[in-house]
Amino acid sequence: MSKSLPAVITTLERAGGFASAQEVFQLMRKQGKSTGLATVYRALQKAVSENTVDVLRKDDGEALYRLCATGHHHHLVCTSCGKTVEVEGSAVEKWANTVAKNNGFKKVSHVVELFGLCQKC
Amino acid sequence: MSKSLPAVITTLERAGGFASAQEVFQLMRKQGKSTGLATVYRALQKAVSENTVDVLRKDDGEALYRLCATGHHHHLVCTSCGKTVEVEGSAVEKWANTVAKNNGFKKVSHVVELFGLCQKC
DNA sequence: ATTGATATTGATAATCATTATCATTTCTGG
DNA sequence: CCAGAAATGATAATGATTATCAATATCAAT
Ligand SMILES: [Mn+2]
Ligand SMILES: [Mn+2]
Ligand SMILES: [Zn+2]
Ligand SMILES: [Zn+2]
Numbered sequence: 001m002s003k004s005l006p007a008v009i010t011t012l013e014r015a016g017g018f019a020s021a022q023e024v025f026q027l028m029r030k031q032g033k034s035t036g037l038a039t040v041y042r043a044l045q046k047a048v049s050e051n052t053v054d055v056l057r058k059d060d061g062e063a064l065y066r067l068c069a070t071g072h073h074h075h076l077v078c079t080s081c082g083k084t085v086e087v088e089g090s091a092v093e094k095w096a097n098t099v100a101k102n103n104g105f106k107k108v109s110h111v112v113e114l115f116g117l118c119q120k121c
Numbered sequence: 122m123s124k125s126l127p128a129v130i131t132t133l134e135r136a137g138g139f140a141s142a143q144e145v146f147q148l149m150r151k152q153g154k155s156t157g158l159a160t161v162y163r164a165l166q167k168a169v170s171e172n173t174v175d176v177l178r179k180d181d182g183e184a185l186y187r188l189c190a191t192g193h194h195h196h197l198v199c200t201s202c203g204k205t206v207e208v209e210g211s212a213v214e215k216w217a218n219t220v221a222k223n224n225g226f227k228k229v230s231h232v233v234e235l236f237g238l239c240q241k242c
Numbered sequence: 243a244t245t246g247a248t249a250t251t252g253a254t255a256a257t258c259a260t261t262a263t264c265a266t267t268t269c270t271g272g
Numbered sequence: 273c274c275a276g277a278a279a280t281g282a283t284a285a286t287g288a289t290t291a292t293c294a295a296t297a298t299c300a301a302t
Contacts, residue, residue, distance in 0.1 A: 057182060061182040061183075087220050091213075092213055092216055100235060100237050103206050105239055107237050112213075112233050114220060114231045115232075116227055119226075
């Protein structure tokens, strides 16, 4: 997964914003790459696990990926215009781990998204 | 959709307030109800659109439904057996409001769910 | 009560993103 | 070079969700 991952990331970068695995796959095919769909999924999963790529889900459940400059963080999304601000959540990380530990849970992950109306809206 | 919806909601309530559409369907079958899977989906969608039921997604993308709690709280869910613990999040509430204010957002809501493996799993 | 329009339902098939397989190819250390 | 390990891509399988559609219930107006 060392050879294909950079190509997948580059394609995701060229895609601009959010893109699904299927879209990344199609884009790579259009550029003549022969990378397989399974490899695209593998690369994106690895990237997500390494926190170099963000993943969130559309309303229909499809996963969308986006290149992420910084490390683990969350989002503040305007429900009207879609404007998205990346936010730090060190307080939340700490809280999540504490809660999990208090309840005997292991391998904890969390979903934290904020929604509201931005200044323009 | 008027006749089946109450039964679906009642079943969701019995499930402990947290279940997938498939689980609700199975539960109803075990109780002798002949309600179809499609109807369960229809009822849950309607309930979500009416804000009487919340929907969130597991890491694998499956949708989970729960009755809207009277009091605001969050959940720690076992990704293996589905065990759910309700947790307080006052630290998170404060953090969410601060972040929103710092970014000029109004009418902020948030989605905060924790996932992991419980002691048994 | 009888019609007929309309909405609801449940079984079934179709959709489609994601995963699992597996044979083939590519890497790697020696 | 060479065996073993890792990566890859084609393909099939999985499984939740959605779309169909014929059958049935609802209901207002005769
Ligand atoms: Mn991000
Ligand atoms: Mn909260
Ligand atoms: Zn906005
Ligand atoms: Zn468990």
